[in-house]
Amino acid sequence: MSVPSNMQAVRWHPPSYDIRVESIPIPEIQHPDDAIVKVKLAALCGSDLHVYRGHGGVDKVHTCGHEFIGEVVSLGSSYRTNTQGRPKLYSTLKVGDKVVSPFTVNCGECHVCRLGYTARCPEGALFGSPALEGGQAQYVRVPKAGGTLFNLSNPNTWSTALSEQEKEKALTGLADSSLLMLADILPTGVFAALQALNHPKVQPILTGRPWPLCFSPEISTEGNEISFTPEDRILTIAIIGLGPVGICAAVSLLDALATRKIPFRIVAIDLLEARREKMKAVYDAIDASGKGSGEFEVLSADDAKVLVDDWTGGVGCTAVLEVVGHPSALTSAYNLVRDFGAIVSVGVHGEPPLPYTGRQVYNKNVSFDFGRCPARAMFPLAFDLLVKRQDVFGGVGQAASLIDRIVSFKEATENYRAFDKGEVGKVIFSPWDC
Structure with missing residues (x-):
């Protein structure tokens, strides 16, 4: 069977309010640190509306979206066993792993990333911008993937307050639509x-x-006349x-x-x-x-x-x-x-x-x-809250659900319009529903 060379993607065209679903080439590995992710779900975020409305100072056609969850289908040559002195994923990430990405790329290795300010990594870029094609597509290229992605197939690669048993149970029990919130809105x-x-x-x-x-605290407050x-x-x-x-x-x-x-x-x-x-x-x-x-x-x-x-x-x-x-x-x-x-x-x-x-x-x-949330640094705290609050983060389409609907790319143009007008809340795209 021949491998397709093109994919479907949600694209923004200048100057404003112009969303089109188009066929474009599937991304390929460009750097040894890259990963290619097959997108299972991608979300529409309020931040996308700034560009949609023409307020983002953007004049370049590009693929939209910075929230996505999916499966690794290709890895650059940097990913090998026992990689020393680099983020753990360069040694452990494998083709077939389920991953969620924060909305910005970050190397995970520089002084800024080591301090936890991952949103301002000097090598960073925002998905769904002229600098980096977005995740509202069937495939997406993730630069610096070893420092960016979270591996939901291997929970030992990130920290949490949950026990190992609780964490693994959550990862098998939580819906992908719920886990997708870890890309942006919940960490923020x-x-x-x-x-x-x-x-x-x-x-x-x-x-x-x-x-x-x-x-x-070592100084007494007893001298204060009024408590x-x-x-x-x-x-x-x-x-x-x-x-x-x-x-x-x-x-x-x-x-x-x-x-x-x-x-x-x-x-x-x-x-x-x-x-x-x-x-x-x-x-x-x-x-x-x-x-x-x-x-x-x-x-x-x-x-x-x-x-x-x-x-x-x-x-x-x-x-x-x-x-x-x-x-x-x-x-x-x-x-x-x-x-x-x-x-x-x-x-x-x-x-x-x-x-x-x-x-x-x-x-x-x-x-x-x-300023911008350092989403990757916030991931452990956000994950633990996601697990705890499945009463509001677990469903779709109910009055108390944060996610209002899951739709196909065919409905992208209309849902951008409805979201912009406040007629709908959180929308998730399923790229493979035709």
């Missing part, structure tokens, strides 16, 4: 929650010690944007607060009623162990501001997670956050300048944390 949601909870501006509330003694009240220990957080990443951030944040038994008040915000209803359904589906005992509200932007003022006596949120990627969302975050608060932004922002003046920044002592 976990990253946003982690950035907020570990921010220096949040530590006085978590430790019960005033600034800056919260960083010096913390129970109200001072309540963490108040807003989440702006309830697309798939925003929901993942909310689930991650709730799980962390419940595990650590931290008192909290969270308001989840979106302009679209459909997204607010999805967030409510997800929250209702989470069992008590993942909710904690705090307050959780889902509201429009205007109603949220009223509620935060009521909760805090007009002081504002301890931290705000911005998961939209638009100047108006940053303005809302600034209006909601307290003096000496923190804004954590994982939304993908374009060229427009930030909507703050120097005076605004100075007057509030606000800290800003922007």
Whole structure:
């Protein structure tokens, strides 16, 4: 039987709103560190919409998508037994292994990767961009695959808090549509929650010690005339944007607060009623162990501001997670956050300048944390949460499912349009369904 030379792929054409399914050559090994992956499922992400709308500063036709799961079908010459001084996958990855890829390539060997900042590897590239063809295709080439991929056929190649038995059971029991979330949206949601909870501006509330003694536990606070009240220990957080990443951030944040038994008040915000209803359904589906005992509200932007003022006596949120990627969302975050608060932004922002003046920044002592999630570094934490929260990450098409539908490439153009209009949530493509 002859091997086909072409494949089907979802391609974007400039200047905007032009998605076509086309036949293009199957990628081949170009470098010894490459792998070729046969894609089983690929997802449509909110970040794809920036290019789709013509806002990404892109003018080159390319294959879309940066979330995919599949099977290794070809490996470069770097993959051999007992490779020394390189990431483990160069010694263990085999043709036939099931893999999931983070949305960026990273070498896994440089100073930046060793520190865990894998999203900014100097050799990195974003799938689904002019720099690197994407995963909404039947096959995809993965550069630096030994430092990029996660081998779901060999769980001994990555760390987890789960036992070996729990990990192997999860990998055989979890649906590929669920595991696909590890490519971007779940690590990014976990990253946003982690950035907020570990921010220096949040530590006085978590430790019960005033600034800056919260960083010096060896120094007594007995000299303080006024002690913390129970109200001072309540963490108040807003989440702006309830697309798939925003929901993942909310689930991650709730799980962390419940595990650590931290008192909290969270308001989840979106302009679209459909997204607010999805967030409510997800929250209702989470069992008590993942909710904690705090307050959780889902509201429009205007109603949220009223509620935060009521909760805090007009002081504002301890931290705000911005998961939209638009100047108006940053303005809302600034209006909601307290003096000496923190804004954590994982939304993908374009060229427009930030909507703050120097005076605004100075007057509030606000800290800003922007940027791309280091998805590969976040994988172990995201995997453990995925296993724990199958009540919301395990299904497809139900009210509380993060994934709304799985469709063929023939429906790609329509689903890009519907996703752009907020008519559908998370969409997954099955490349081989004709």
